[in-house]
Amino acid sequence: MAKIIGLDEMSVEEVYQELFKGAKFVVFLYCFSIVILTFKRSSSIYFIKSGEVALTKGIKYTLISLFLGWWGIPWGIIYTIQSIFVNFRGGKDVTLQVMSALRQN
Numbered sequence: 274m275a276k277i278i279g280l281d282e283m284s285v286e287e288v289y290q291e292l293f294k295g296a297k298f299v300v301f302l303y304c305f306s307i308v309i310l311t312f313k314r315s316s317s318i319y320f321i322k323s324g325e326v327a328l329t330k331g332i333k334y335t336l337i338s339l340f341l342g343w344w345g346i347p348w349g350i351i352y353t354i355q356s357i358f359v360n361f362r363g364g365k366d367v368t369l370q371v372m373s374a375l376r377q378n
Contacts, residue, residue: 288320295324298366303315303337304338313356338353338356
């Protein structure tokens with residue numbers, strides 16, 4: 274499994290305690306365009322602890338989309354708006370998928 278940003282060598286028990294308090298695993302969306310081609314991507318997985326603000330972790334992906342995403346017509350504009358919307362809501366929650374993958378290992 275890929276490295277998860279924000280775990281900082283936490284034990285499994287500590288992760289479960291944080292999840293119980295409201296922590297979550299998220300990815301942030303971003304897009305970039307080159308002439309007529311537009312690419313939509315997801316960031317690495319971030320572990321957002323309870324009390325942390327996810328918006329600050331995803332700001333760089335929002336800025337990438339704002340400056341590099343909207344150039345492609347029509348998908349650049351669409352993906353840029355979608356990325357900004359998802360990132361301002363705290364990212365895309367992938368907690369269930371991560372926990373499912375961890376249980377399989």
